[in-house]
Amino acid sequence: MVSRGLGDSFGGYRTRLAETLRAAGIRDLAVLRAVAETPRHLFVPEAVRHRAYEDAALPIGAGQTISRPFTQARYLEALRLTGRERVLEVGTGSGYQTALLAALVAQVFSVERVRALAEAAQRALRAAAVANVSILMGDGTLGWSAYAPYDAIVVAAGGPEVPPPLVEQLAPGGRMLIPLGHGTDQTLTLVERSGAAGQGEVRHTPLGDARFVPLVGEHGVDA
Numbered sequence: 001m002v003s004r005g006l007g008d009s010f011g012g013y014r015t016r017l018a019e020t021l022r023a024a025g026i027r028d029l030a031v032l033r034a035v036a037e038t039p040r041h042l043f044v045p046e047a048v049r050h051r052a053y054e055d056a057a058l059p060i061g062a063g064q065t066i067s068r069p070f071t072q073a074r075y076l077e078a079l080r081l082t083g084r085e086r087v088l089e090v091g092t093g094s095g096y097q098t099a100l101l102a103a104l105v106a107q108v109f110s111v112e113r114v115r116a117l118a119e120a121a122q123r124a125l126r127a128a129a130v131a132n133v134s135i136l137m138g139d140g141t142l143g144w145s146a147y148a149p150y151d152a153i154v155v156a157a158g159g160p161e162v163p164p165p166l167v168e169q170l171a172p173g174g175r176m177l178i179p180l181g182h183g184t185d186q187t188l189t190l191v192e193r194s195g196a197a198g199q200g201e202v203r204h205t206p207l208g209d210a211r212f213v214p215l216v217g218e219h220g221v222d223a
């Protein structure tokens with residue numbers, strides 16, 4: 001949970017960012033509240049901190065980027081979260097989306113393959129007083145079986161197919177968002193699972209064009 005009254009000087013900027021997203025079409029009030037309460041400046045490198053509350057993608061090191069807040073808000077809105085979920089995130093990156101998720105659900109399990117990013121995200125989450133997050137350094141295309149099944153899975157990087165372990169770790173009735181495609185030609189896809197393991201039907205719904213960094217791993221693309 002993000003503590004209220006963060007006591008920093010960025011509160012006005014956060015409120016304005018949430019208003020920008022509302023004006024751009026984000027309707028989910030819980031998502032807007034999460035944006036208004038999550039200190040994005042703690043999740044971006046010092047050099048771009050002055051741009052933390054712009055609705056823009058920013059570099060976070062290791063050749064990765066933190067997505068545009070509008071894109072992340074759309075993404076979170078599509079998961080239709082109720083607050084009770086256990087969620088798996090693949091691609092912690094800066095940890096900002098992790099923090100937004102943490103404000104929206106019960107528990108977040110996040111996997112990041114780049115050690116430096118996983119460690120920086122861990123520090124930023126601690127500084128932001130976000131407690132309901134566990135981070136694993138490793139290949140997220142394998143999921144995180146120890147805490148499965150997950151009510152929702154968010155994949156923050158794009159690959160050619162849905163990694164089979166992620167489908168296995170999705171709870172019956174669960175929802176997964178994943179950019180699918182080759183290179184930068186990706187489609188954000190909603191994967192829904194009905195029924196129990198083995199007999200469950202899996203439905204894919206395309207939600208629109210996407211452009212995420214590559215999902216690198218055993219069930220993704222080569223490094």
Ligand code: SAH
Binds near residue numbers: 064091093112
């Ligand atoms: N949503 C993030 C941005 C993520 S960028 C934010 O708010 O900052 C995508 C991240 O996915 C990168 O950090 C990249 O290192 C990571 N990634 C790519 N393939 C991965 C894999 N197989 N397992 C875990 N993380 C992966």
